[in-house]
Amino acid sequence: MRILTKQNDELRVLAMPGENINKGDYLKIYDKLQDLSLVVQVYDIxxxxxxxxxxxILRDELFSxxxxxxxxxxxxxxLGLMIKDARVLICKIRGVVKKDRKENDFGWLPSRSISKIAKLGIEEVAALAGSSGERSIKLGYSLSGEExxxxxxxxxxxxxxITxxxxxxKSHLAKLLxxxxxxxxxxxxxxxxxGEYGGLAFDKDGGASRYAKKIKVLQPGFNLKFTLQYLGKRAVVDLMQNVLDAPGAxxxxxxxxxxxxxxxxxxxxxxxEDAILRWKCNELVRDALLSRYYSLLGSDLVTDNARYATTLEEEFYSINEGGAVIVSxxxxxxxxxxxVVEALLAKLVESEEQRKLDPVFLFAEEAHLYLRHTYWEDLITRMRHFGIFTTFITNxxxxxxxxxxxxxxxxFLYNFTNDKDVDMIAQAxxxxxxxxxSIIRSLPPRHCLVLGKVVNDMPVVLRVKDTDFQTLGFTRLFxxxxxAKVQ
Amino acid sequence: MQVEALQTDDLSMLSKESVSFLRGRRIILHRIGQEEKPFLGWNSIGENRLDIVEFSDTNNRQPVASIDSSVIQVAETDEGYVFAAKGCVAYNFLDKKRTLMFGPAIYYWAESTSSHIEERLGEKIPSIFFRDPQLAMRALRILLERNLTFRAVKQLRHGTVLIDGSLKYSSIEPQNADLRSIIMLSKENYGSLAGIAKKTKIKELQRLEGLLLTRNFPSFIDVTEIMKIAGVEIAGKSFLAKLSGNAPALRVDISHDEGEDFFSKLISSDAIVNGYPETLRAAHLLSIFSPADEAAVKARLGKIDGLSILPGFNIRHMLLGTLEVKRR
Incomplete structure (x- = not known):
């Protein structure tokens, strides 16, 4: 491989056909005279x-x-065929390596004539990124097959x-996380x-997985009910205001x-109910309150029977050694x-505020379907300080x-082909x-581009690994x- | 100090006279690197002076093979030149197309290697061919084409072999594949051999082209006598011919066939595209050096053990600067 040109933060590298380089791979360009290396990432070929x-080529085709x-x-x-198939690797400069330490690009250029260019393994990339942590989560493999x-x-x-x-x-990766x-x-x-995260409790053969005892699936109306006393005034008023649109009066x-x-x-x-019926107030207000009351009742989220009611603290206490509460x-x-979501989050914030719960990782699938926008902003600003760390999963x-x-x-970016989506996500x-x-357009299924702190801002293309538990959601197919009926 | 005008009266006068001599003449303007002919020929000789023979397609179909080659200079050393050569034989076996491609091959052409080259080619090569790269390339091309032609002629019984250019004896002919031997072999194999030139430098022939261009049928004129008068020695007979109705005239040298017989056989056996045999066109296109071919040859040179490529500079750029003025 040889450096061809450089423009702004982009480097073009000439590669011959036998060199197995993919979009997303990292290259290290080592200049031995200066004992410095430039680290670049291939984003297009x-x-x-x-x-x-x-x-x-036209001549070849003419006589084919x-x-x-x-x-x-x-x-x-x-050699002629190799020249015809020679590739240009279009790369972004990711930094300069000086004595095994990565520094930001400071405009240094390696020699075009003597520099040696080699592909960087994912472990070398991670080492350069300087990620420090003791608890690793294996997500898959690099394009070269390294873990x-x-x-x-x-x-x-x-x-x-995750989008x-x-x-x-996306959901497969979320379950891995x-x-x-x-x-x-x-x-x-x-x-x-x-309703697909319950699969974490089962292995591929349908038996209990190693997470079986760490998974609690809560079904609103069945095993997820709260008493009004537990929800408290703040949470119920939130529900009345934000979900049931009760007017101010x-x-x-x-x-x-x-x-x-x-x-x-x-x-x-x-x-x-009795109090609303008997309360001295405008009839319109009474009607408004009654209709909200019946909506709340119809949701089956609230019960007066303490035996059937639960609390978030109770549920999380049961997975004290680590586990997931899955609200279906x-x-x-x-x-x-x-x-349900509003009540859960309101109580979660309250519990975290009062330090009744340890920090919780919240995974919200297609959150736009049930989470109001003001709550999203609240989640990412206020709630993260109380210890609610959110992962949104959306298409x-x-x-x-x-x-x-x-x-x-x-x-964690998966494939998008729609131009509008690609532009939106690329800008954001x-x-x-x-x-x-360039990369997300050509990502095959189960491959994603990982950006951000987890890779210390060194984007990595990842082939997500399979799991030993069930990950697929069940879709009833006609x-x-x-x-089955015919059989 | 003033700059004095040069004493160029004679040269100035000659130029003025030349302009006056051109009055009333028909000319065709040349463009850089392009060979051009007047659309309707020069048309300056009366039709009645030469016989124009029309010919047509027959059912006598034979295999055809066409040969072309090219040689380029790719490098030089302190004592000689490095050339690359490509050759092609394009066959049309009764509509089944086959192609033999030779090269790109590399040749080091220097006086120190001359004895080796001569031994390998079985031919004494005058020393001037080692000093002048243009002559050397020409010699190399002839050697390559003769060898390919010999092979094609040997392979085709009752077949037609075409080469690009005229059928002239060269001062360098390979010992075992010289033109004379090729013609002899062609006769033994009941074949035909011809050289087809796209353009002629002989003015008499240029003037005759117009006679054919006004015809709507494939036709030819025997110009052997004109060639002899012009002092050009051809192995066989020479013709001006147009191979299809709406086509330019070509000079065709035929080694031993009769004109009408040869041309009828040729247009029956090979496709004639824009007045030119398709196999010859294929041989030409496949034998020219593309930039990728040239780069491949240079890459191959770079792989030679112990060979070092010196950094070079463009002397014209250095002396004249980089201002680009297109020149001929």
Whole structure:
């Protein structure tokens, strides 16, 4: 390999066809006279267009139907073929290595004539990135097949986004992250929109996996119910205001009713209904409050029976050694889903504020379907300080606004082909536009581009590994059912 | 000090006279590196002076092989030159296309290696060929083409072999594949041999081209006598011919066939594209050096053990500067 040209932060390197270089690979350009190396990342690969090559190829094609016998005493034809297939590796400069330490690019250029160019292994890249941590989470392999891990510490206190087109493997990676965090004793709350994270408890054969005892699947209306007393005034008022859209006047009356019930020591669904019915207030306000009350009742989230009620503290206590509380949101309606999420997050924040819970990693699948925008911003600003570290998983990058992207610490990017999505994500990501745009377009399934703190801002292309637990969601298919019936 | 005008009266007068001599003449303007002909020829000789013979397609189809080659200079040493050569034989075996490609091969041409070259080629090479790279390239091309032609003629019985250019004896002919031997072998194999030149420098022939251009049918004129008068020694007979109705005239040297018989056989056996045999066109296109071929040859040179490539500089750039003014 040889350096061809440099322009701004881009270097073009000539490579011959036999050299196995892929988009995303790192190259080290070592100049022995100065004992310095330039580290560059290949973000695109093109043909080397030497003068007249197009006519040459046209000529080859013109005579391709003719049977050609070659008499080539010096085997120069092979060299000609290599020249025609020579590639230009378009690279971004990622830094300069001085005495095994990576420094930012300071404009130094290695010699074009004597520099040696070699591919950098993923371990060397990690060493240069200087990632420090003791708890590794194995995520997969580099394009050359070397193992690739991140450190759990690099997810701690961070905001992460996993995005890519449908069926690219986002949820698979999210589950790997969840399992990796559990392995290191972390506690995870998963908002599971498709009811697929429960698979963590089962191995591929359907038996209990090593996470079976560390997974708690909560189904709103069944084993996820709270008492009004536990939810408390703040959380319920939040639900009334943000999910059930109660008007201001009604909210004021509701708060008075709540205070009254609290003073009388009977905060329950039954007493709340009675109080609303008997409360001296405008009939319109009463109607408004009653309709919200019935919505809350219909969600099955609240119960007066303490035997069927639970608390977040209780659930997390049961996985004290590390585990995941999975809230399955797939089978409930959109309003109930929003009520559940709002209530959960409100209580979670409260518990974290009061130091009742250790920090929690929150995984939110397709959060735009149930999380209001104000909450997103709250999650990434206020909540992370209390110890809620969020990972958003979405196939709609534009569902997350640019303000949130600017706060993101790690992005796991899967393939996108839609120009609008590619542009959106490329502009929002924390590395250069060209790298993101070029690499994510050509990522095969199960491959992702990792950006951010977990790779110390040295973007890495990763082939995500398989798991020993079940990761696939279940989709009822018409024709499968038909076949089963026929059989 | 003033700059005095040169005493160039004679030269100035000659130039003025030349301009006046051109009055009433028809000219064709030359463009850099392009060979051009007037569309309708010079048309300055009356049609009645020479016989124009029309010919047509027959069912007598034979295999055709066409040969072309090219030689370029790729490097030089302190005592000689390094050339690269490519050759091609394009066959049309009754519509089945086959091609033999030779090279790119590298040749080191220096007086110190002359005895070795002569021994290998079986031919004494005058020393001037080692001092003048243009002559050396020409010699190398003839040697390569003769060898390829010999092979093609040997292979094809009852076949037609075409070479690019005229069928002239060269001052260098390889011992075992010289033109005379090739013609003899062609006759023994009941074959035909011809050289087809795209352009002629002989003014008499240029003027005759117009006679053919006005014809709408494949036709030829026997110009052997004109060639003899012009002092050009051809191995066989020479013709001006157009191989299809709407085509330019070509000079065709035929070693031993009769004109009409040869031309009819040729247009029956090979496709004629824009008035030129397709196999000859293929041989030409495949034998020219592309930039990739040249780079491959230079890369191959770089792989020779102990060979060191010295950094060079462009003397014109150094002396004249880099201002680019297109020149001929």
């Amino acid at each position: 093109a043909y080397f267009d030497s003068l007249g090559i197009e006519e040459d 139907s003719s049977e050609i016998v070659r008499e080539d005493p010096l085997q120069t034809e092979n 690739f891990s991140i450190h759990a510490e690099d997810l701690d206190g961070r905001l992460n986004v 890519g087109r449908k069926e690219a493997g 969840v399992s990796g965090l559990i392995d290191h004793g972390a506690r995870v709350l998963v908002l599971d929109i498709n 009604s909210l004021r009356e509701f708060m008075r009713i709540w205070d009254y019930l609290q003073q009388s020591g009977s905060v329950s669904l039954g007493s709340l 949101l797939g089978t409930i309606g959109p309003v109930a889903r929003r009520l 709609q990058p534009d569902a997350i606004n640019a303000g949130i992207y600017r706060q993101v610490d790690n992005i 990501s924390m590395t250069d536009f060209e790298t993101v745009k 024709f499968n059912q038909l076949t």
